[in-house]
Amino acid sequence: MCTTCGCGPASSHQHDHEHTHEHEHRHGDLSHTHPHPHSHDHDHGDQHHHHDHLHDDGQPHQHNHDEVHRSRKISIEEDGLAKNNRLASFNRALFKEKGILVLNLVSSPGSGKTTLLERTLRDLSGNYRCAVIEGDQQTDNDARRIAATGVPVKQINTGAGCHLDAHMVMHATEAFDLDQLDILFIENVGNLVCPAAFDLGEAHKVVVLSVTEGEDKPLKYPQMFHNSDLMLLNKVDLLPHLTFDVAQCKQYAGRVSHDLAILEVSATSGQGLDAWYGWLQQELGR
Secondary structure, eight states: OOTTTOOSSOOOOOOEEEEEEEEEEEETTEEEEEEEEEEEEOOOTTOOOEEEEEOTTSOEEEEETHHHHHHHHHHHHHHHHHHHHHHHHHHHHHHHHHTOEEEEEEEOTTSSHHHHHHHHHHHHTTTOOEEEEEEESSOSHHHHHHHTTTOOEEEEEOTTOOSOOHHHHHHHGGGSOGGGOSEEEEEOOSOSSGGGGOOOSOSEEEEEEETTSOTTHHHHSHHHHHHOSEEEEEOGGGGGGSOOOHHHHHHHHHHHOTTOEEEEOOTTTOTTHHHHHHHHHHHHTO
């Protein structure tokens, strides 16, 4: 269960206990061993209780455990993110050592990021060696679409979970020979909330926003747009049929993050894709 956002099976009992052990991971001819912290968190849900105690003077005193519960929950959340960040740092160091550009693609469901990724992989074939990690709660539908491009892909199903984390990505990379990759695309679970908080070890978060979603998405979900380095404004081929205000959307995005680069693209028409591919080439050269 995700102790930060509460996603996962709807269990009603929470304990926090941790154990650490070591795993050996092999990437091609390189093997390495590192510790894996695991925490088992079980939520007590919203059940709160009160206790009456007698003080020395015989007077009853009531304790409300709601505040204790909330404080403990915050502590668990912070601890969970700290563990994730440690593993993300390990991932980032490994990717840097291998010279791989790793991108975390995030968006709402239905933004068109899988279609955009399919087009990108086909257009880049022969130029860059790519692989994909696909994150969805259920099914391998998107992974099969990616596999049809000829690019190696690893599916992660999160069940009731609403985001990928660094530990999932760490294990998923074992499916690839990292020495034979230039770019690793991670297509996160469709969600503009929780994936914003979880570092996977990527070089950049790339947020995909389609023109069918509304101009004010950056204001409604500011953390995601603030934490991203590039926004791909997708499906711009549909603009003649919509009332979407591109200038207003860019203004909202700029209010959330002054450093957010924005490209207008369409996987269907190919509009703006040269700029997207140019951005990838630039980042590979860094």
